[in-house]
Amino acid sequence: MQNDCQQKQIQDLEWYRNLIAEIVESIFCPKCHVADSICIKTFPESGKACDAIFMCKQCGTNFTYKEIIKLAIEKYLGSKIFNYKIPDFVMCPICNEESYAPGEHICYLCGNEKQLTCSICGQDIQLEDIPIWVKYKKCNECNKSQYNGNEQRQSHD
Numbered sequence: 001m002q003n004d005c006q007q008k009q010i011q012d013l014e015w016y017r018n019l020i021a022e023i024v025e026s027i028f029c030p031k032c033h034v035a036d037s038i039c040i041k042t043f044p045e046s047g048k049a050c051d052a053i054f055m056c057k058q059c060g061t062n063f064t065y066k067e068i069i070k071l072a073i074e075k076y077l078g079s080k081i082f083n084y085k086i087p088d089f090v091m092c093p094i095c096n097e098e099s100y101a102p103g104e105h106i107c108y109l110c111g112n113e114k115q116l117t118c119s120i121c122g123q124d125i126q127l128e129d130i131p132i133w134v135k136y137k138k139c140n141e142c143n144k145s146q147y148n149g150n151e152q153r154q155s156h157d
């Protein structure tokens, strides 16, 4: 047992979502495969989880915030009943990691809370249109109108 863990708990850090802290507490260390072994090695002055350094108290492996978040996302995805239609995490437009939760409008890694928007018309992407956005970075309407561009539009007036 390594003893250079901080006395502070994972939950004492400031996370973008409390859910993340809960998942981090239960992560299996990828090196020694022991669960519930992550502790805080460096508790940052800011109190923010993204400035902390983490450590496995069993094997002493250090983890950056980014590494911890990736492990948390893997753990989360592995433990839930999968909804294949709408991905739980998509590429974050700010940090370019697969850590943006479209249902919650937050990136677990960089804290980006902006809605995903269509690259053509700029409107917010609806949850059901996330799979289209993932492929084309467009909303459903813009995606359809690209393919049906020459078809006659129905008038709604």
Ligand SMILES: [Zn+2]
Binding pocket: 029, 030, 031, 032, 033, 034, 037, 056, 057, 058, 059, 060, 061
């Ligand atoms: Zn370990």
Ligand SMILES: [Zn+2]
Binding pocket: 092, 093, 094, 095, 096, 097, 099, 100, 107, 108, 109, 110, 111, 112
């Ligand atoms: Zn991000």
Ligand SMILES: [Zn+2]
Binding pocket: 118, 119, 120, 121, 122, 123, 138, 139, 140, 141, 142, 143
């Ligand atoms: Zn659009």
